[in-house]
Amino acid sequence: MSASIKTCQKYLLQFANEHVDFRTAELTALANLYGTTLKEDNLLHHNIKSPFLEVEFASEHLAKKIAGRSVLIKSLYELWSSGSSYEELNRKLKHLPAYLIAPYLKQDQTFRIQVDGYNKKLVQTDKVRKIEDLPLDFKGKVQLKEPDNSFHLLEYYGSVGEQPPDNPYAVYFGRWLADGQRDRIGQYHLQKRHFIGNTSMDAGLSMLMSNMGQVQRSRLVFDPFVGTGSLLVACAHHGGYVAGADIDYLLLHAKGKPSRHNQKKRASDESVRANLQQYGLSQYYIDILVADSSKQSLWRTSQLFDAIITDPPYGIREGAKKIGAENEDCYLTEEDKDGHVPQRINYQLSDIFKDLLNFAAKYLRQNGRLVYWFPVYIPDYREENIPTHPYLKLVSNCEQRLTAKVARRLVTMEKIMNDTGGEINEASIAIDHYEDASFRQKYFQPNRPTPNTSNSSLIRKTEK
């Protein structure tokens, strides 16, 4: 009997108040990475207005591993009791089996208790009274700095901005176990990064993507639209070996325009490699190539990568291009070729995504993951806009709002079928989100363009 209690421990997660749509997706990806699955029940009850979620894990060790890698989880607690009132909380606390809590209440154990209200500032006298009311017999000494055990009494008064009620909607009491990776976000902040570009991904989202891709030690990760390598920094932080490609020669060779406003010229050592070096991660650097990611036969062997993690160009701040000729019968003489910059043609967003899925279907290993952003114009978005491929299973699809009408969706897919080494260009899109207007057009036009009355000539000019 006691064994079954021990293997079904209750834990409390406290999430940060951002990217709420990604919470359960990240949690599920990490649980899966560490070989476990969460009860569907646990996730279904998550009220995204609340930062708190009660979950069950098989062991404390496992709970710490999962929460300790999350960028959305602030803290993990061993949940001793919870309720919709203090009466309920304290009644449950009183009935806790002694063998579970006694070790932490012993005389030789120092402790502290912290009381926090979510969406309400609490006065000190109330906090003290609430602590004194707890039906627990602490025998050890109070120690505020680095105690053996840190207990937290957490109250939920509705979502931030709402008028808080007199009494909390929910109260939790737990023993602190671990914090997530929130502090790492500051450490990797783009302001302090050596090499950045116009579309460098922020540190928190980069780490989130690496988590969704289940990157871990000794895995090989590829970014086909690498830019300044911000996603690869996060992947290397998780111990993945990283490689990337980009069509922009000038960017990769630090010869392009700098992105910082107070900088006239890029330093010659601005590179993806330098970014990894900055964080002591250069041992995870494999290579960066100047290459056109629409040309997939560049790679010899299929099932090469453990994860493909990328932020394709949407055509807003960085144009989407591939190599090609605008007229069919183009020919270059030997003289032309000397110092020639290859002609680039526009790369339709829907083609980028289809190519990306075909690439992933071939070059991911079995169960490897593809993680990418898909930009959408919210009023037009439908689930059928997300591209599909028979070899790839959709794992999650989460929204990040950018403006009132524009969002991007983080799509995670897993390779489920083993390829036979041949071409498997079967990606398709049920309904093309960009069919009647490019994302750029949708993005810049306050009112959506009506079909047939196109002013595309104007848009084209600005795109070039």
Added chain:
Amino acid sequence: MKLLTHNMLTSKIIKGVQQGYPLGITATKVDVKEVDFNPDFVSRMIPKLDWPALCKAAEDVGHSAELPKEVVPEYETNEEFLKKAHHVLLQVEVIEGNLVCPESGRKFPVNNGIPNMLLNEDEV
């Protein structure tokens, strides 16, 4: 460019090229950069490699002396072998030079360690 990367690249992207593998290497500058040895990662890469192509590439850049001609059985537990593979795969880098398509002779320049695999518009 590390030889691990070289082992994975082809010039099949050129119109009309059948295999495009392995790419020849003419290097004017080769460096050896220290990389921490991780036997787990090297073991994971071995089955994905074309070993004869790796041997040839190591020879092209003058670092083939230590590399065994064949993958040994049970390489996962053979630290000596893995260390040699690690050195050639991850520590030897082509900094300046060209990668050469075996069929068309088309050269892909490597500058500052970064290979340029872009084609001109009439080659795709």
